[in-house]
Each structure stands twice: as structure tokens, then as C-alpha cells.
Amino acid sequence: MALKRVWTPTNNYSSGGTKTILVIHSMEGFTGANGAKDCAIYFQGNVGASSQVCIDNNRGTIWEGVARQYGSWTQCNYNSRAISCEQSGYASWSKDYWLTNRSNQLHNVADWLAEESAKTGIPLVKISDPNGTGVIYHSNLGPTGCGHSDPGNGWPINEVLAWAKGGSTPAESEEMDMAASVAYYNGKPYFAYVGPDHKVRVNGGIIDKDNYAKSGADIDIDQTSGQKMVCYTNRDGLLCTYLQNVGDSKWYWENRDMATI
Ligand SMILES: [Zn+2]
Known part of the structure; x- marks a missing residue:
């Protein structure tokens, strides 16, 4: 489905270059009923961090804080090349937990990936080398990308990419x-x-x-x-x-x- 993007602008961004990677994150928190909105509002503060979008389990609505052509402050030295998606939740969650309890959220991410791919030409393929172009985990960016471990090994990339390629269909x-x-x-x-x-x-x-x-x-x-x-x-x-x-x-x-x- 076409996502409703709620514009929640922040001043926490830098100039951007050619975009080559769509980066998947987990917020390591913000799991409340309106976690994505709460996180987007948090990024509006003087916190030295931001994301292009924040996504949670509310189907069909996401929160956008940085336009895609700029560098959101989420991946250290990869910011200018990255378009970032922060999700409610934890890198420690299992694949079953994500699929069972965050199905709406994962379908939102799939729709976001499809829309970003259509706009930028970045392919809907999972890569682990940040010198390539495609969909990548924050953890794949290594120390140059802040050295984080999100969104975790349980995050169901194969399912999400299949939905992104096929169009995310409601039950x-x-x-x-x-x-x-x-x-x-x-x-x-x-x-x-x-x-x-x-x-x-x-x-x-x-x-x-x-x-x-x-x-x-x-x-x-x-x-x-x-x-x-x-x-x-x-x-x-x-x-x-x-x-x-x-x-x-x-x-x-x-x-x-x-x-x-
Ligand atoms: Zn991250």
C-alpha cells in the first residue's frame, strides 16, 4: 500500500551525496503504541541523531524527519550515501517474535523499501558489503558506520524483501x-x-x-x-x-x- 508519510522535520542532518544504500535499523526501544512518532519527536531535539524515517506497528503510517537526499545522522561516515529506516524494537528479538508481533511494522518497512527503490533505483537485494548498492543492515557498516549491531540476526530480511518486491498485500x-x-x-x-x-x-x-x-x-x-x-x-x-x-x-x-x- 502507499504509505502515509507524516513529515516531522529535524535540523539534525548534513548534505548528502549519491544514495547507494537503504539501511535497516532498530531503535533499541520505542516499543510503545506510538513508538515511531515518539522517536521522530525525539530526533527533533538537540540530540545529535536522526533518521530519514521512523517506522512502527501502525500499519500504513510512517514518520519522516529527513528528506532522502540529505544525510541523516544514523550511520556515522556512511550518512551521505545512506537512506535510513529506524524501527521500533530490539536487535535481540527472534525471527519468530518479529513475524508474530511486528507483522504490520515489517509490511510498513517492505512498502518503504519499495517506494525508496522506485525513487532512487537502489535494488531490493540484501547486501553485506557497504561498497555495493542495495539493502543493508546497520551492523554491516562496521566501525565506519558507528559499529552498531542492529537490527539483529533475527530480523526477517527474506520475508520483508519478498513483500517489497511483490507489493505488500493486506490479509x-x-x-x-x-x-x-x-x-x-x-x-x-x-x-x-x-x-x-x-x-x-x-x-x-x-x-x-x-x-x-x-x-x-x-x-x-x-x-x-x-x-x-x-x-x-x-x-x-x-x-x-x-x-x-x-x-x-x-x-x-x-x-x-x-x-x-
Ligand atoms: Zn542503527
Whole structure:
């Protein structure tokens, strides 16, 4: 989809040269509901740092602080050649965590890469040598590029580049199996199902507002502890498991991918 770019200008930039690399970062924080906006506002301060764009899990909207032809202050000596994308999150996150919990964000990054590639001619290929031209991690820039380790080995570059090349399609166009399920605890029924917005609910409450289901949802309840467990498949085809303890309103994501059992 065409991204809505909210212009959030900062004075933290230098002149730019010929752009050759699209650089992927993680903010190492800013994981709140409006992390990208918060980070863009942070970069407006006298903080000696900036990014062309800040991206989070709010689908379709990104925050742009430095025009692409300038050098944002994110990669030290590569700033003049780089167009940078800062994402909410941490380099320590696993691939499963990114795909399960940050699907919207990753699709936003894919759309951003597609738009930047179309404007600049920089190809949508992952490179690790900063003397080449393509999409590169901040960590690939080495000490000359500030010596950082983001966005981390778990960041799902192959998926994001596939979406970027193919156009990022929303789940709404996909065919879905929306089977519901029920389990009882102390005589009370608990229904798990997927709503028209593709979000999983238990007795009406959405268990994760950021995540979307591709399958129906299955619920099971441990009759000893009362702990509820809901499983479904998300839009990327990954198993998602959420747990809720008795007396707690919050659902917790837990990695129970089949490969780990
Ligand atoms: Zn970085």
C-alpha cells in the first residue's frame, strides 16, 4: 500500500551525496503504541541523531524527519550515501517474535523499501558489503558506520524483501478458515474466534490488538490451574500461542512453535 508519510522535520542532518544504500535499523526501544512518532519527536531535539524515517506497528503510517537526499545522522561516515529506516524494537528479538508481533511494522518497512527503490533505483537485494548498492543492515557498516549491531540476526530480511518486491498485500484479501472453538472452566464457556477485523477474541475481548489471524482460533483450559491457552496461525503462517492465568486480564504471547516441542 502507499504509505502515509507524516513529515516531522529535524535540523539534525548534513548534505548528502549519491544514495547507494537503504539501511535497516532498530531503535533499541520505542516499543510503545506510538513508538515511531515518539522517536521522530525525539530526533527533533538537540540530540545529535536522526533518521530519514521512523517506522512502527501502525500499519500504513510512517514518520519522516529527513528528506532522502540529505544525510541523516544514523550511520556515522556512511550518512551521505545512506537512506535510513529506524524501527521500533530490539536487535535481540527472534525471527519468530518479529513475524508474530511486528507483522504490520515489517509490511510498513517492505512498502518503504519499495517506494525508496522506485525513487532512487537502489535494488531490493540484501547486501553485506557497504561498497555495493542495495539493502543493508546497520551492523554491516562496521566501525565506519558507528559499529552498531542492529537490527539483529533475527530480523526477517527474506520475508520483508519478498513483500517489497511483490507489493505488500493486506490479509483482508486472503481466503480464511474462521472456525471457532469453546472450552469450559468451572462450568463457564470460553469462546475463541476471529472477528471481521481478523483479530482473535475470547468472549469478546481481543487478545492482541497488533496481531492478525489467518486461521480460526482454538482454546484449551487447564482444569487444575485454570490457565487458558489460545492457538492460531497468523497471516505469515506462523503458530501463535497466548496464555492467560486465572485472575489476570492480560494475555501473554509464548513461543510454542512446533519445531521447539
Ligand atoms: Zn542503527
